[in-house]
Amino acid sequence: MTARTQRLIQYLVIALAALVAVLPLALYGYSCGHDFDFHLRxxxxxxxxxxxxxxxxVWAFHAAWNAGEPRLLFYPPLSWITGALLTSVLPWTWVSTTFTGLVLFLSGLTMHxxxxxxxxxxxxxxAACAYLANPYMLFxxxxxxxYAELMAAAWMPLLLAALLRPRVSTWRVAVAIALLWLTNAPAAVIGCYTLLLVGAGRLILMWRRDRAAAKNYAGALAGGxxxxxxxxxxxxxPMAVERKYVQLNLAIVPNARPDANYLFSHTGDEFHDGVLVHSSLIGIGLVVLAVVSAIAWTLLQKRRVESFHSMHRRDATMLMERGRSDAVAIAIPVLAIFSVLVIFLLTRFSAPVWHIAPELVFLQFxxxxxxxxxxxxxxxxALCIERLGELRGASRMPWQVLAGAGLCIAGLAGFLGANTGFRQGCDDEEGLTPQRMAFAHGDGFEQTDEYTPVGANNESLAIHLPAAWIATTATGVPDGRNGEPTAKTLVPREETPHPDDLVFNVNAPVPSQFLVIRMRSFRGWHVLRDGAELTALPYRSDGLTAVPLNSAGPHRVELRYRRTADQWLGALLSLVGLGVVIGLAKRESRSSRRLIST
Known part of the structure; x- marks a missing residue:
C-alpha cells in the first residue's frame, strides 16, 4: 500500500468516526441545545x-419581531454562511445534523x-478520532x-500546528487567526491568548538556545x-467601528459572567448548574489528561535517551529521530504549563485576570x-503513545488497529456519552419544523439583546406589528389607543426590486402626523421623505422609525440601507491581506521545492 493510499484510508476512517459520533442525531432526531434557536434563525x-x-x-429583518437587528453584521459569517448553504441543498430536518457531522470531520482532519x-x-x-469525539466537542x-464554537474548534489544531512548527510561517499563523475570527468571536479571543501564552513559552525556551531564532519566531507570530x-x-x-451603536454589554447578564461560571459554581439556576457540572468535569478531565501525558512522555523520553546512549552504532535514522524528539521536547513543557494555566483560569482565583485582561470578560464562560x-x-x-511505540520497536501496533480503536472511541462517545448525557429535548415551539413554519409565515423571532441598537428598549417592543402605520404622535401605536382606527391608518409596503429598500406611499389626512415604520433605526439606514433625506428623527423607546409628515396629502417615504464607509474600507483591506497571505504561501512553497531539488 502506497503512502498516499494509506492516508486516504485514514481520512475515510476519520469520516466514519464523525458519522458514528453524530449517528444518534440521525437516528433519534436533532438535539435542541442552548443555542439551537439562534443559529437556526x-x-x-x-x-x-x-x-x-x-x-x-447585514441586517436580520425578521429579528426583534420583524423590527430587525444587525446580527449578520456583528456575528462572524463562516458558520451562518455554511448553515445557509446547507439549507439550499438539503431538507431542513437534515441541516443541523449534517452541519455537526461536517464540522466534526473537519476537526478530525485538522487534528490529523x-x-x-x-x-x-x-x-x-x-488522535483525530479522539479529538472529534472528545467530551467538550460533543458537549x-x-x-x-x-455550532459556531464547534466549527471554531476545527481551527484550534491549525493554530497549534502553526505555533509549534520547527520553522514558523507568518502566513500559517495568519490563516489560523483569520479562520477563528471568521467563525466565533469568543474562540478567536481564546486563540489570540493561546498565541500569546504558547508563543511566549516557546520563545523563552528558544531564547536560551538561539536568540536570533527567537527573534525571528517573535516576528513571525506578530506578523501573522x-x-x-x-x-x-x-x-x-465594521464590527469595531459600529459596536458603539449596539448594546453589547447586554451579553454580560448575571449567569453569563465569568465570576458565575468557575469550576463547580452554583448560581441557583438548576439548569445552568447542570451545565457547570458537565463543563467542570470535562475541564478537570482534559487538564489531568494533558499533565499525565506530559509526565509520562518525559519518563519515556528518559528511557529512550538511555537506550540511545547504550547503542554502539548510532546510525542516521536514530540521529534523525533524536532531532525530532528534541523538537517535541520544546513543545511538551510549553503545552503542559499552558494546561496548568487553563485550569487556573477556570477557578475563582483567576478573577482579577478576567476583569483586567482585554476583551476576556466577553468570553462569558x-x-x-x-x-x-x-x-x-x-x-x-498522541505524543505519549508515539513515544511508547518507539520503545516497543517492531512490536508497535499497526495503524489499522489504532484506526479501529479510534472508531470505537467515537462510537462509545456518541452513543453512551453524548446521546445519554448531553442530548437536549425539544419543546413544541422549539423544534425545527415549527420554527421553520413560523419563519415562513412571517411571524418574526425574538431579538438578540446584545445586538439591540443603542436607545432601544426591548421591553417596549410589541409583537405582531404591521409594516407601517400613521400615528398622531411619534410614539403612537396601531391599536386604536391613540384614537386612530387601525383599518384606516395601516400603510402597506411597496414592492421594490431590492429587498433592502422599504418604500411606503402614504396619504396624510392632516399635517403634523407621523409614519411609524416597523424597522429599528441603525447606522446605514437612510430615511428619505419625498426624496429628501432626514437626519434627525423623533425618539421612540422601542427603537422603531418615526417619520414626521409635515403636511397633509401624499408622501413617499423610503428606508434604504447602504454600505457604510467602514464596510467598503474593510473589504479593500481584506483583499490586500488575502493577497499578502497568498504571496507568502507561494514564496514558501517555491523555497521548499528548491531545497528538495538541491
Missing amino acids: SWMEASAQWHGGVLKP RLVRRWTTGGVATL CAYERTA FALGLLADAFYLL PWRFLSVQAAVSILLL
Whole structure:
C-alpha cells in the first residue's frame, strides 16, 4: 500500500468516526441545545436574503419581531454562511445534523494534520478520532448546539500546528487567526491568548538556545497575528467601528459572567448548574489528561535517551529521530504549563485576570478555554503513545488497529456519552419544523439583546406589528389607543426590486402626523421623505422609525440601507491581506521545492 493510499484510508476512517459520533442525531432526531434557536434563525435569515438577491446580508429583518437587528453584521459569517448553504441543498430536518457531522470531520482532519507531523499515521488517526469525539466537542454539539464554537474548534489544531512548527510561517499563523475570527468571536479571543501564552513559552525556551531564532519566531507570530486581522478586515473593521451603536454589554447578564461560571459554581439556576457540572468535569478531565501525558512522555523520553546512549552504532535514522524528539521536547513543557494555566483560569482565583485582561470578560464562560485545551490534551496523549511505540520497536501496533480503536472511541462517545448525557429535548415551539413554519409565515423571532441598537428598549417592543402605520404622535401605536382606527391608518409596503429598500406611499389626512415604520433605526439606514433625506428623527423607546409628515396629502417615504464607509474600507483591506497571505504561501512553497531539488 502506497503512502498516499494509506492516508486516504485514514481520512475515510476519520469520516466514519464523525458519522458514528453524530449517528444518534440521525437516528433519534436533532438535539435542541442552548443555542439551537439562534443559529437556526441566522441560517434561515441568510438563506431567505440570498433568495431575495442580497449576497452579503447585514441586517436580520425578521429579528426583534420583524423590527430587525444587525446580527449578520456583528456575528462572524463562516458558520451562518455554511448553515445557509446547507439549507439550499438539503431538507431542513437534515441541516443541523449534517452541519455537526461536517464540522466534526473537519476537526478530525485538522487534528490529523497536527499530530501527523510528530507521529505515525496510525497514531494521528487515533488522535483525530479522539479529538472529534472528545467530551467538550460533543458537549458543544449535543448540549449547547453552539455550532459556531464547534466549527471554531476545527481551527484550534491549525493554530497549534502553526505555533509549534520547527520553522514558523507568518502566513500559517495568519490563516489560523483569520479562520477563528471568521467563525466565533469568543474562540478567536481564546486563540489570540493561546498565541500569546504558547508563543511566549516557546520563545523563552528558544531564547536560551538561539536568540536570533527567537527573534525571528517573535516576528513571525506578530506578523501573522496582524496579517490575520488584516485579512478579516471586511468583518472586523465594521464590527469595531459600529459596536458603539449596539448594546453589547447586554451579553454580560448575571449567569453569563465569568465570576458565575468557575469550576463547580452554583448560581441557583438548576439548569445552568447542570451545565457547570458537565463543563467542570470535562475541564478537570482534559487538564489531568494533558499533565499525565506530559509526565509520562518525559519518563519515556528518559528511557529512550538511555537506550540511545547504550547503542554502539548510532546510525542516521536514530540521529534523525533524536532531532525530532528534541523538537517535541520544546513543545511538551510549553503545552503542559499552558494546561496548568487553563485550569487556573477556570477557578475563582483567576478573577482579577478576567476583569483586567482585554476583551476576556466577553468570553462569558471560562470553560470556553476547553476548546483549545482539548486539542492540547489529545496532542500530548498522541505524543505519549508515539513515544511508547518507539520503545516497543517492531512490536508497535499497526495503524489499522489504532484506526479501529479510534472508531470505537467515537462510537462509545456518541452513543453512551453524548446521546445519554448531553442530548437536549425539544419543546413544541422549539423544534425545527415549527420554527421553520413560523419563519415562513412571517411571524418574526425574538431579538438578540446584545445586538439591540443603542436607545432601544426591548421591553417596549410589541409583537405582531404591521409594516407601517400613521400615528398622531411619534410614539403612537396601531391599536386604536391613540384614537386612530387601525383599518384606516395601516400603510402597506411597496414592492421594490431590492429587498433592502422599504418604500411606503402614504396619504396624510392632516399635517403634523407621523409614519411609524416597523424597522429599528441603525447606522446605514437612510430615511428619505419625498426624496429628501432626514437626519434627525423623533425618539421612540422601542427603537422603531418615526417619520414626521409635515403636511397633509401624499408622501413617499423610503428606508434604504447602504454600505457604510467602514464596510467598503474593510473589504479593500481584506483583499490586500488575502493577497499578502497568498504571496507568502507561494514564496514558501517555491523555497521548499528548491531545497528538495538541491
